[in-house]
Amino acid sequence: MRKRLIGGIAAGVALIATTVIAGTASAAPLAWNVARDDGGTSGEFTGVAGVTVLTTASGIELTCDSATAAGTANLGTGVANPIATLPPDSTKFLNCTGPFGLTFEVTHVGTWELHGDSYASDVTTGRITNIEADISGPACEATVTGFVNATFTNPSNELAVLPAQTLTVSTVDPANDCLGLISQGEAAGFSGTFVVSPGLTVTGS
Numbered sequence: 001m002r003k004r005l006i007g008g009i010a011a012g013v014a015l016i017a018t019t020v021i022a023g024t025a026s027a028a029p030l031a032w033n034v035a036r037d038d039g040g041t042s043g044e045f046t047g048v049a050g051v052t053v054l055t056t057a058s059g060i061e062l063t064c065d066s067a068t069a070a071g072t073a074n075l076g077t078g079v080a081n082p083i084a085t086l087p088p089d090s091t092k093f094l095n096c097t098g099p100f101g102l103t104f105e106v107t108h109v110g111t112w113e114l115h116g117d118s119y120a121s122d123v124t125t126g127r128i129t130n131i132e133a134d135i136s137g138p139a140c141e142a143t144v145t146g147f148v149n150a151t152f153t154n155p156s157n158e159l160a161v162l163p164a165q166t167l168t169v170s171t172v173d174p175a176n177d178c179l180g181l182i183s184q185g186e187a188a189g190f191s192g193t194f195v196v197s198p199g200l201t202v203t204g205s
Contacts, residue, residue: 096137
């Protein structure tokens with residue numbers, strides 16, 4: 001029987017600010033040009049996602065109905081990574097449920113960073129790093145850490161977090177072991193799509 005635990009991490013989950021606009025493709029830019037589409041000077045942004053899912057290597061799905069994120073983009077020309085940061089507790093995961101209808105909470109810990117790796121054809125490819133998130137609920141206390149791969153597509157202002165299992169269940173409380181459904185050291189992957197506002201323009205330089 002397919003089991004489900006709770007959803008979400010960040011994220012983003014964060015999580016997050018980049019928006020890429022059309023320009024000359026660059027395979028691996030070392031720096032970034034970052035500006036708001038509306039000409040504003042504040043790097044603050046928000047992101048909104050629908051369903052987000054954390055899937056463990058053993059097949060457990062952790063699901064939240066929606067998620068929000070808030071952070072600051074590093075506006076300017078020739079900006080080095082990180083392109084944006086998300087401070088502690090700035091990513092929220094809402095209505096998270098797991099197996100047997102159990103409800104859970106996910107807490108964003110530490111500062112998550114958005115790093116760009118390459119840019120081509122209106123798409124920025126990169127990672128959200130420094131991820132740490134606490135999962136808590138009835139008989140369950142665990143922490144997930146690591147990074148997630150992500151892409152940002154300019155026309156839609158969507159940051160898509162890819163489901164590759166690059167995260168790790170780094171701790172599980174032996175006294176609250178999530179009904180034995182997840183294990184310490186197990187790999188996990190997160191997926192979800194955040195729409196960023198206000199729109200940003202990010203190109204490789």
